[in-house]
Amino acid sequence: MDNKFQWLTRGVEMPRLPFSELEQWVTKVAEAHGRMVGALSYIFCDDDEIIRVNREFLNHDYYTDIITFDDCRGKLLRGDMFISIDTVDTNSVIQGATYREELLRVIIHGVLHLCGINDKGPGEREIMERNENEALDMLRRMNPEIFSHPDRDGRVGERSGNSGLTEEEFMERSEKEASKLVDRTIKGANDELEETEKDF
Numbered sequence: 001m002d003n004k005f006q007w008l009t010r011g012v013e014m015p016r017l018p019f020s021e022l023e024q025w026v027t028k029v030a031e032a033h034g035r036m037v038g039a040l041s042y043i044f045c046d047d048d049e050i051i052r053v054n055r056e057f058l059n060h061d062y063y064t065d066i067i068t069f070d071d072c073r074g075k076l077l078r079g080d081m082f083i084s085i086d087t088v089d090t091n092s093v094i095q096g097a098t099y100r101e102e103l104l105r106v107i108i109h110g111v112l113h114l115c116g117i118n119d120k121g122p123g124e125r126e127i128m129e130r131n132e133n134e135a136l137d138m139l140r141r142m143n144p145e146i147f148s149h150p151d152r153d154g155r156v157g158e159r160s161g162n163s164g165l166t167e168e169e170f171m172e173r174s175e176k177e178a179s180k181l182v183d184r185t186i187k188g189a190n191d192e193l194e195e196t197e198k199d200f
Contacts, residue, residue, distance in 0.1 A: 004023075004038060004040060005023045005026075005037075005040050005042070006042065007019055007042050007044075008041060008042065008043045009043070009044045009045070010043055010044070010046075010049050011048070012044055012045060012046050014044065015085065015103060016149065018146060021142065021146065022104075022107065025108075025135075025138065025139050026040070026107070026108065026111050028138060028142075029108060029111055029112075029135045029138065030077055030111060030115065032138075033115040033116075033117075034075060035075050035076070035077050035114070036076050036077065037076075037077050038076040038078040040077060040079060040111070040114075041079070041080045041081065042081050042083060042110075043081065043082045044083050044085055045082055045083070045084055046086050047063050047084050047086040049084070050063060050064060050067065050082055050083075050084035050086075050087065051063050053067055054067060057069075063084065064084065064087060065083065065084055065088050065091055065106050065109075066081055066082065066083050066084070066106050066109055068080075068081050068110045068113045068114065069081070069082075070113070070114055077111065077114045078114075079110070079114050081107075081110035083103075083110070088103050088106055089102075100147060100149055101136075101147055104136060104146070104147075105132050108132060108135045108136070108139075109128070112132065112135070117131055
């Protein structure tokens, strides 16, 4: 795709993804929103790196799955997107999705942000999720096999999110991951509250 895309890593292995097909997909999604693809960089990293970036550049002290830096020029999409594969893995368990599906959702989430779709205000999260689902449906029509490739651990994940674990192992892992997610959410909420109080 004329080298408009960069797929990079920091401290993690490169996810096993069909990058050429994903570039075509992202381009089609951008076009569906009246945008053109410019220079887009995806940087896959771990939780340590995502929180470092969040603290350094956004002054936020919490984990997240993606941080999008917008450098768009009008309708030309440009930007850098940091994706924590650790948090993607955690969220896949919570959401009952495969790691692959959750990773694809986050990849397109960043592009939708660059297209001007937000998810913080009232009703915006639902709009974002609808657009994510429409984009994922587009990808399924392009190549449904993309969703059936191995998960992060090399196994083909079931939609239930158990990724080959026994029911007991899955429940134990889900409880741990849910607890981690709650801790992160509370931490983020407290940080945002402190910032709000400073404004007053």
